[in-house]
Amino acid sequence: xxFRIMGALSVRDGAEDRTPTVPKHxxxxxxxxxxxxRPLTVERLRQLLWPLEEGDRSxxxxxxYIGRLRQLIGxxxxxxxxxxxxxxxxxxxxxxxxxxxxxxxxxxxRDGGKLREALDLWRGPVLADLDPDARRWAETGRLREELEExxxxxxxxxxxxxxxxxxxxxxxxxxxxxxxxxxLWQRFRGQFMLALYRSGRxxxxxxxxxxxxxxxxxxxxxxxxxxxxxxxxRMLHDDVMLHVSAGPPVLLPRDVAHFTGRADLLDQVxxxxxxxxxxxxxxxxxxxxxxxxxxxxxxxxxxLYADLRESTRPGAILEDFLRWLGCPAQAxxxxxxxxxxxxRTYTANRRMLVVLDDAADESQVRPLLxxxxxxxxxxxxxxxxxxAVRLPLGVLDxxxxxxxxxxxxxxxxxxxxxxxxLMRLCGGLPLALRIAGSRLATRxxxxxxxxxxxxxxxCGRLDRLHSGDQTVRSVYAVGYEGLSTPxxxxxxxxxxxxxxxxxxxxxxxxxxxxxxxxxxxLLEAHTVDVAGQVRYRMHDLTRLYARERLVEEEGVHAVxxxxxxxxxxxxxxxxxxxxxxxxxxxxxxxxxxxxxxxSVEWLLAERAFLAALVGDLYEAGLDEGxxxxxxxxxxxxxxxxxxxxxxxxxxxxxxxARRAGDARAEALLLRDQGDLCRAEGRWTEALDLLTRALGxxxxxxxxxxxxxxxxxxxxxxVYLEQGRLDEAxxxxxxxxxxxxxxxxxxxxxxxxxxxxxxxxxxxxAADRLAAAAGFFDALGDRHRHAxxxxxxxxxxxxxxxxxxxxxxxxxxxxxAVRLGDRLLDAHALLALARVNRAEGDRDAARKLAEDAFxxxxxxxxxxxxxxxxxxxxxxx
Numbered sequence: 001x002x003f004r005i006m007g008a009l010s011v012r013d014g015a016e017d018r019t020p021t022v023p024k025h026x027x028x029x030x031x032x033x034x035x036x037x038r039p040l041t042v043e044r045l046r047q048l049l050w051p052l053e054e055g056d057r058s059x060x061x062x063x064x065y066i067g068r069l070r071q072l073i074g075x076x077x078x079x080x081x082x083x084x085x086x087x088x089x090x091x092x093x094x095x096x097x098x099x100x101x102x103x104x105x106x107x108x109x110r111d112g113g114k115l116r117e118a119l120d121l122w123r124g125p126v127l128a129d130l131d132p133d134a135r136r137w138a139e140t141g142r143l144r145e146e147l148e149e150x151x152x153x154x155x156x157x158x159x160x161x162x163x164x165x166x167x168x169x170x171x172x173x174x175x176x177x178x179x180x181x182x183x184l185w186q187r188f189r190g191q192f193m194l195a196l197y198r199s200g201r202x203x204x205x206x207x208x209x210x211x212x213x214x215x216x217x218x219x220x221x222x223x224x225x226x227x228x229x230x231x232x233x234r235m236l237h238d239d240v241m242l243h244v245s246a247g248p249p250v251l252l253p254r255d256v257a258h259f260t261g262r263a264d265l266l267d268q269v270x271x272x273x274x275x276x277x278x279x280x281x282x283x284x285x286x287x288x289x290x291x292x293x294x295x296x297x298x299x300x301x302x303x304l305y306a307d308l309r310e311s312t313r314p315g316a317i318l319e320d321f322l323r324w325l326g327c328p329a330q331a332x333x334x335x336x337x338x339x340x341x342x343x344r345t346y347t348a349n350r351r352m353l354v355v356l357d358d359a360a361d362e363s364q365v366r367p368l369l370x371x372x373x374x375x376x377x378x379x380x381x382x383x384x385x386x387x388a389v390r391l392p393l394g395v396l397d398x399x400x401x402x403x404x405x406x407x408x409x410x411x412x413x414x415x416x417x418x419x420x421x422l423m424r425l426c427g428g429l430p431l432a433l434r435i436a437g438s439r440l441a442t443r444x445x446x447x448x449x450x451x452x453x454x455x456x457x458x459c460g461r462l463d464r465l466h467s468g469d470q471t472v473r474s475v476y477a478v479g480y481e482g483l484s485t486p487x488x489x490x491x492x493x494x495x496x497x498x499x500x501x502x503x504x505x506x507x508x509x510x511x512x513x514x515x516x517x518x519x520x521x522l523l524e525a526h527t528v529d530v531a532g533q534v535r536y537r538m539h540d541l542t543r544l545y546a547r548e549r550l551v552e553e554e555g556v557h558a559v560x561x562x563x564x565x566x567x568x569x570x571x572x573x574x575x576x577x578x579x580x581x582x583x584x585x586x587x588x589x590x591x592x593x594x595x596x597x598x599s600v601e602w603l604l605a606e607r608a609f610l611a612a613l614v615g616d617l618y619e620a621g622l623d624e625g626x627x628x629x630x631x632x633x634x635x636x637x638x639x640x641x642x643x644x645x646x647x648x649x650x651x652x653x654x655x656x657a658r659r660a661g662d663a664r665a666e667a668l669l670l671r672d673q674g675d676l677c678r679a680e681g682r683w684t685e686a687l688d689l690l691t692r693a694l695g696x697x698x699x700x701x702x703x704x705x706x707x708x709x710x711x712x713x714x715x716x717x718v719y720l721e722q723g724r725l726d727e728a729x730x731x732x733x734x735x736x737x738x739x740x741x742x743x744x745x746x747x748x749x750x751x752x753x754x755x756x757x758x759x760x761x762x763x764x765a766a767d768r769l770a771a772a773a774g775f776f777d778a779l780g781d782r783h784r785h786a787x788x789x790x791x792x793x794x795x796x797x798x799x800x801x802x803x804x805x806x807x808x809x810x811x812x813x814x815x816a817v818r819l820g821d822r823l824l825d826a827h828a829l830l831a832l833a834r835v836n837r838a839e840g841d842r843d844a845a846r847k848l849a850e851d852a853f854x855x856x857x858x859x860x861x862x863x864x865x866x867x868x869x870x871x872x873x874x875x876x
Contacts, residue, residue: 001073004095005033006147007123009130011073018073024049025072028065030130032078032087034139036094039084051136095121096147103154108300115158122151156187163191164248168198179208183215186225197235197242205235234328248302249324252355255293256286258407260430261400262393266291270298270353270373271389277381278393279521279539280475281431284377285357287393292355292375299373301350306368309358309478314367318343321368340367347372360482361519379479379521395428395539404430408437409448418448425455426465427540431472438467462544476545479520487513491522492553494538495546496562496620499612501526503533503605505573509566522546529605531598560620563613567625570613574632577602600820603636611645618656626656627665634672638679639783641823641859650676664704667696671711678718681863687718709738713748720755728755746775750788753795762798769795773808786815786824793831797838806835826855826864833871846875 001018004010009030011018020026031040031048040048042059049065050057066085070078079088091097099121106114126144127137134141155178162171172195178188189212196205209224209232216222223229234242262283269276269291276284292303304324306317318339319332325346333339347354347370354374359365362384365376376382381390396404401423406414426432436455440446455461465472480488490511494502507514514536517523526537538546550558577599603610610633617626630653637646650673657665670693677686690711697708716731732752739745753769756762769792776785789812796805813828833848849871856864 001077001089001093002095003033003089003093004121004123005030005126006095006099006121007125007128009033009127020069020072022068024065025069026130028062028069029073030127031137032085033094033096034127034137034143036087036089036097039081039086041084045085048137096126096143099147100150103150106154107157112158112161115154115161118154119151119158152182152185156191159188159191163194163198166198168195171195172199183212186212186228189224190228190231193231193235194242202235202238206232209235230326230328230331233331234326237328237330239328248300248352250296250303251305251324252292252303253289253305256290258404258434259286259290260404260407261396262287262290265391265393266294268389268391269375270295272373273369273385273388274373274375274391275382275385275388276375276377276391276393277379277521279395279429279524279542280379280479281429281472281541282393282395282521283430284379284393286430288355288357288375288377292353295353299351299353301352303353303355305355305357307357308360308364314364315339317368322346336367343368344370380519396430396433397428398423401426401428401433404433405437405448408434409440413440413447415448418450418452421452422448422455425452425461429472429539429541431470431475432465432541435465435467435470435472438470439464442467458544462541462548465541472541473545473548476522476542479522480545480549483516483520483522484513486511487516487520488549490514491517491546492550492558493562493565494523495543495548495550496559496616497543497566497613498616499609500540500543501535501537502609503529503531503535505533506566506570506609507536509569510562531602531605533605535605560622563616563620563622564625566613567617567622567629570610571625571628571632574603574610574629577636600636600640604640607637607642607645611649614649614652618652623656623660624662624665627653627660627662627669629653630656631665631668631672634675638675639821639823641679641861643676643679646676646679663696664700664707667693667700667704667707670696671707671714674711674714678714678721681721683718683722687715687722690715690718705738706744709735709748710744712738713744713751716755717751720751720758725755725759729759743775743779743781746772746779746788747784749775750784750791753788754791757791757795757798762795766792766795766799782815782819783821783824786812786819786821786828789815790827790831793835797834802835802838805838806832809835822855822859823861823864826852826861826868829855830868830871833875837875842875846872849875 001011001013004012009019009026011020011029020029027049028045031045042062045062046057049062066078077087077089079086091101099118102114102118102121106112106118125134126147127140131137131140134144159171159175162168171191175188175192175195178185179192182188189208193205193208196202196208209228212228213224216224224232265276265287268274269288276288278284292305296303302324304321306320308317311317315336318336321343322332322339323329325343327342327346333342350372352372354368354370354372356365356368356374356376359376359378359380359382361380362382365382365385368374376385376388381392382388395401402414402419405419405422422436423433426436436451440448440451451464454464462471462473480491483491490507490513493510494507494517497506504514514523514525518525518536522538522542524537526535529535547559550562554561610629614626614630614633617623617629630649633649634646637643637649650669654666654669654673657669670689674686674689674693677683677689694708694711694715697704697711712731712735716728716735719725719728719731729752732748732755736745736748736752739748749768749772753765753767753772756765756768769788773785773788773792776782776788789808793805793808793812796802796808809828809831813825813832816822816824816828829848829852833845833852836842836845836848849868853865853868853872856868
């Protein structure tokens with residue numbers, strides 16, 4: 001049921017008219033509608049029904065009126081509670097309530113439909129038929145004033161939207177009538193002037209202003225409002241911006257098609273002052289633009305956008321913003337400071353967003369900051385902007401990268417193998433993925449696998465990552481050209497490396513410009529590693545661009561020269577960190593790091609970088625550096641069981657030694673490969689390689705006698721693992737005779753002790769092992785000291801000297817814990833488990849063996865896993 005009091009009183013139930021015809025019934029219903037959902041007593045109704053008349057009316061008379069009204073409009077519409085009566089209807093059933101709601105909704109958005117719907121409800125002043133002069137009831141006058149203000153406000157807003165939509169000719173007649181009806185309503189006057197101006201009637205528009213000004217000056221001695229004065233001056237100077245009829249300025253570029261991922265960031269962009277930062281091509285602008293379009297309704301007064309690559313002068317952007325906000329060209333101040341203040345004034349009370357794209361530094365954006373929410377994209381984090389919220393942006397993960405490619409080329413063409421290769425070659429960089437997808441989309445005959453094959457060649461990858469005027473190279477070129485000369489050179493030199501990460505010390509070799517490159521988005525300060533070093537990460541495509549610039553600007557030998565510059569520093573550092581693993585001679589103390597653990601932590605942090613550098617040196621033809629570094633890394637990679645890294649390092653080192661024609665180096669690398677096979681339990685291959693290494697050292701003559709003896713010691717250890725104990729003893733005894741004590745002799749003693757223990761000669765084994773352990777302890781070679789103590793613990797168990805065995809195992813474990821060597825710790829746990837089993841404490845032995853198994857399992861050491869499982873089976 002619909003109740004209407006705007007205009008004449010009316011009640012309709014669909015097509016049926018239920019409006020009362022009896023005057024007092026109409027008056028009573030009017031009172032209820034003026035006080036909807038408000039309880040009214042009989043006394044109050046009496047005052048309302050006869051406000052200006054004297055005389056006593058009985059309660060029964062009023063209740064009779066209510067009863068007959070209920071018969072007409074429904075008994076449940078007027079409710080009774082505690083002697084009061086209430087018209088219990090919803091806001092939308094009363095035209096006044098619906099009118100208010102529609103206007104509120106229409107004013108809060110840019111949809112004129114709600115306002116038109118509200119204005120269609122208007123049928124005239126409230127209760128025009130019952131209280132035409134608003135003297136009977138005070139409520140009538142107050143409500144009429146409120147609704148008239150709302151109606152004029154809705155008219156004003158609806159006409160503004162029509163003008164923004166270019167319907168100036170359609171509204172001209174209506175607004176002319178409103179000006180005549182409300183001659184001092186300056187908003188209508190301004191809209192009338194604008195409709196005339198846009199209809200090509202500039203003189204009439206100016207005359208309309210003059211007429212108002214004369215009337216105000218003559219009758220009231222005041223000037224028109226500043227807003228209307230500004231409009232007049234803009235028309236007087238024929239400001240072309242007045243012809244734009246698109247409403248509040250929305251200067252955003254079009255939204256990015258097929259935007260993918262970043263769902264967690266889209267709603268974080270509007271937190272006051274926000275800096276979206278990250279490397280080139282990572283999608284910073286796309287995120288800012290997508291977020292702005294997505295939340296467009298939050299900024300009804302417009303969105304200002306500036307691409308700071310196009311204009312680096314804040315003054316020019318300030319002028320552009322002011323013009324879009326309605327400031328005439330002649331009114332734009334000359335000084336940048338005045339423009340800043342004027343922009344802040346224009347935006348102070350507006351719900352606007354400002355997007356500043358691709359800022360180079362803080363000085364570009366500070367003059368453009370207002371009280372409005374502002375989003376800045378930059379390759380730098382712009383640390384000088386205090387109070388800003390920073391959103392770092394990285395490359396897409398695998399799922400997001402695949403989704404983007406599929407959106408671009410279609411699911412039917414997205415074969416998994418080719419798409420995975422494209423994702424790898426593009427490195428998750430959104431720009432590269434979009435270009436690859438665009439190339440496939442415009443070439444229906446190509447498959448993702450075919451394009452991936454084209455991109456596999458590093459030398460041509462940047463050339464092929466283009467589509468139309470979009471190129472990956474151009475994005476990097478912008479950042480590169482903006483760098484200082486030293487920073488450019490450092491970037492070029494870093495391009496010589498294939499490793500995706502470098503530590504601060506390595507970056508320092510090429511220059512002191514890492515922070516500059518980070519700010520330019522060409523390098524990323526990735527993390528602080530286990531050795532306490534800052535690690536910098538470079539995207540693979542950035543590296544290709546840097547290498548391209550290096551070759552083009554410095555010549556074909558520039559890569560070799562850059563690596564040669566780094567080679568000497570790296571080998572010296574690896575030697576310094578490696579010595580505690582292979583030597584403890586007091587004379588070397590000044591050359592080594594202060595503690596083995598620090599050395600190991602450094603090598604752990606640099607493992608991937610050093611392994612990649614071996615390949616880089618080899619590819620650059622620096623064969624001596626390649627084989628030396630490969631050889632130096634062997635003991636660390638063996639000790640820490642990084643066998644997957646060791647394999648390519650050892651192979652590359654051997655290839656470099658052979659290409660260099662260095663027979664001794666080739667023998668050393670054959671020995672290293674034999675050690676790798678020993679570590680992997682490939683005894684036959686190990687024996688073959690070591691035999692070849694022995695032959696190579698023997699052919700070099702007496703100068704390599706000790707090196708040949710070390711190979712015999714290794715061969716003896718292989719025979720030991722194969723169970724060929726007699727042959728093992730002969731090789732080790734021969735090896736031992738070649739050494740006059742020293743560290744190599746202690747190593748031979750240790751290996752021979754292990755053979756003797758296996759051969760069932762524990763007393764002889766213990767003597768040799770105890771001597772070797774004492775020598776390693778005196779040298780300070782804690783790794784081999786611990787290894788020997790574990791062998792000695794096994795020998796003591798065989799001698800049934802269980803307390804001595806426990807002492808050896810505990811000392812070995814203490815060393816392992818101090819060194820942070822998990823593999824050594826696992827072997828020490830197994831030794832302690834065997835000691836506990838010998839002491840009869842099988843529960844403790846089982847717990848220790850389980851702890852050892854977990855370590856072996858965690859580092860994927862299969863021989864260790866098998867040994868631990870065998871011990872656990874024996875303890876069941």
